[in-house]
Amino acid sequence: xxxxxxxxxxxxxxxxxxxxxxxxxxxxxxxxxxxxxxxxxxxxxxxxxxxxxxxxxxxxxxxxxxxxxxxxxxxxxxxxxxxxxxxxxxxxxxxxxxxxxxxxxxxxxxxxxxxxxxxxxxxxxxxxxxxxxxxxxxxxxxxxxxxxxxxxxxxxxxxxxxxxxxxxxxxxxxxxxxxxxxxxxxxxxxxxxxxxxxxxxxxxxxxxxxxxxxxxxxxxxxxxxxxxxxxxxxxxxxxxxxxxxxxxxxxxxxxxxxxxxxxxxxxxxxxxxxxxxxxxxxxxxxxxxxxxxxxxxxxxxxxxxxxxxxxxxxxxxxxxxxxxxxxxxxxxxxxxxxxxxxxxxxxxxxxxxxxxxxxxxxxxxxxxxxxxxxxxxxxxxxxxxxxxxxxxxxxxxxxxxxxxxxxxxx
Ligand SMILES: Cc1ncc(COP(=O)(O)O)c(C=O)c1O
Numbered sequence: 001x002x003x004x005x006x007x008x009x010x011x012x013x014x015x016x017x018x019x020x021x022x023x024x025x026x027x028x029x030x031x032x033x034x035x036x037x038x039x040x041x042x043x044x045x046x047x048x049x050x051x052x053x054x055x056x057x058x059x060x061x062x063x064x065x066x067x068x069x070x071x072x073x074x075x076x077x078x079x080x081x082x083x084x085x086x087x088x089x090x091x092x093x094x095x096x097x098x099x100x101x102x103x104x105x106x107x108x109x110x111x112x113x114x115x116x117x118x119x120x121x122x123x124x125x126x127x128x129x130x131x132x133x134x135x136x137x138x139x140x141x142x143x144x145x146x147x148x149x150x151x152x153x154x155x156x157x158x159x160x161x162x163x164x165x166x167x168x169x170x171x172x173x174x175x176x177x178x179x180x181x182x183x184x185x186x187x188x189x190x191x192x193x194x195x196x197x198x199x200x201x202x203x204x205x206x207x208x209x210x211x212x213x214x215x216x217x218x219x220x221x222x223x224x225x226x227x228x229x230x231x232x233x234x235x236x237x238x239x240x241x242x243x244x245x246x247x248x249x250x251x252x253x254x255x256x257x258x259x260x261x262x263x264x265x266x267x268x269x270x271x272x273x274x275x276x277x278x279x280x281x282x283x284x285x286x287x288x289x290x291x292x293x294x295x296x297x298x299x300x301x302x303x304x305x306x307x308x309x310x311x312x313x314x315x316x317x318x319x320x321x322x323x324x325x326x327x328x329x330x331x332x333x334x335x336x337x338x339x340x341x342x343x344x345x346x347x348x349x350x351x352x353x354x355x356x357x358x359x360x361x362x363x364x365x366x367x368x369x370x371x372x373x374x375x376x377x378x379x380x381x382x383x384x385x386x387x388x389x390x391x392x393x394x395x396x397x398x399x400x401x402x403x404x405x406x407x408x409x410x
Contacts, residue, residue, distance in 0.1 A: 021329070022299075023298070024325075025205040031188070034188075034192035054107055055103065059100075062093055062099075067087060069227065072085065079373060079377050081377045081380065082240070083384050084384075085384060085387070095394060096392070098249070100215055100253060101211070101216050101249060105211070114194060114195055117198045118142045118144070118191065119199060120145070120170075121145050122149055123153055123315065124157060124159075126201075128156050140164075140166075143166070144168045144170050149175075155395060174311070177316065181320075185204075185295070200249070201247025202247050203294055203323075203325075204296060205295030209324050212252070220254045227386065244367040244368040247323060248327035250388050252324065252327065270367075271283060280312050284321060284323040285323055285327065285328070285331045285338045289302065315367065318364050345367075346363055347366070348370065350369075351404075354393075361392065363400075364391060365387075
């Protein structure tokens with residue numbers, strides 16, 4: 001098969017783990033054997049029929065896949081522009097897309113003969129998903145989480161503990177997602193012989209971004225087929241596909257099935273926090289520059305001293321000063337378009353989705369919705385927008401009630 005004919009998923013990364021100029025393996029040499037073992041095991045195991053059957057069983061029985069596509073009729077009519085559809089990843093067991101790759105990693109760990117899975121978490125969604133997958137596949141689980149997020153997402157911390165995971169508090173720096181990642185990577189370096197790092201997003205050294213993307217690609221594959229089935233007589237894809245981005249796991253899961261369709265515009269939505277000033281947002285693709293973070297060349301938000309900047313977002317799961325290398329490549333080549341949404345706009349979309357559609361979205365996903373609502377208002381009713389509704393907002397309910405109340409702020 002020539003390069004031109006290969007599907008996007010088979011073209012990237014290259015044999016050195018690069019997505020164009022981004023990616024690779026920039027981690028301490030002591031981790032190299034573990035990463036090589038992981039790359040080889042993944043290559044051998046994931047295409048095996050028994051592996052795929054076990055994965056499919058867990059996707060159907062544990063996760064509740066396939067998730068549906070749903071037309072937001074009320075909001076689309078209120079806006080009066082393009083029609084908005086959501087891919088209901090919030091309906092996954094544990095409430096977010098994260099379980100798509102957690103189940104894959106846990107199965108991989110089991111097949112590789114590892115005893116334990118380790119990961120970081122921001123909003124707690126990834127931690128709960130991994131603790132669930134670990135229980136399902138009978139593995140130990142260790143979750144690293146920033147102290148600030150432990151306080152903000154206490155219900156998710158309780159769920160992880162109930163599922164049998166050990167929650168390790170990261171209390172350096174901002175005590176948030178970056179520090180949790182530092183702490184989890186450190187634990188992996190020490191325990192790699194018996195444990196597998198089930199990284200929280202499409203970030204990190206090769207082969208992590210590829211593995212996460214591949215396991216998440218079930219989202220785009222289902223969505224593409226569902227969309228075409230829905231259109232029936234017209235062989236029509238959505239004009240726009242929208243996803244929020246921290247590292248890029250939900251975005252890559254969705255985008256990877258549409259990258260080769262030049263007529264589909266891919267929109268990555270980042271958190272603009274409280275302002276565009278460095279330290280007050282986490283919009284890496286919008287304001288970052290090339291750098292190295294967590295073992296990969298990518299785009300990083302950094303200060304003049306080249307160290308990762310402080311970040312801020314109302315959505316803990318989006319507060320990360322980097323982005324996965326594949327997203328960085330798609331941005332650098334102009335294949336994706338990037339928008340930034342403020343805390344305020346995300347909260348407004350959170351209330352609108354809740355009140356007009358009866359679906360409480362995760363604050364992370366509310367960023368993608370906010371952008372989609374703005375886009376719909378600018379586009380004609382003949383166009384269709386597909387949003388990856390990456391998670392449900394149960395984890396955010398206490399925070400929203402305490403800070404904003406029952407009704408949307410006027
Ligand atoms: C519901 C939800 N959506 C999106 C994200 C962002 O992560 P990613 O960019 O890897 O999809 C998170 C991260 O915690 C999340 O919990």
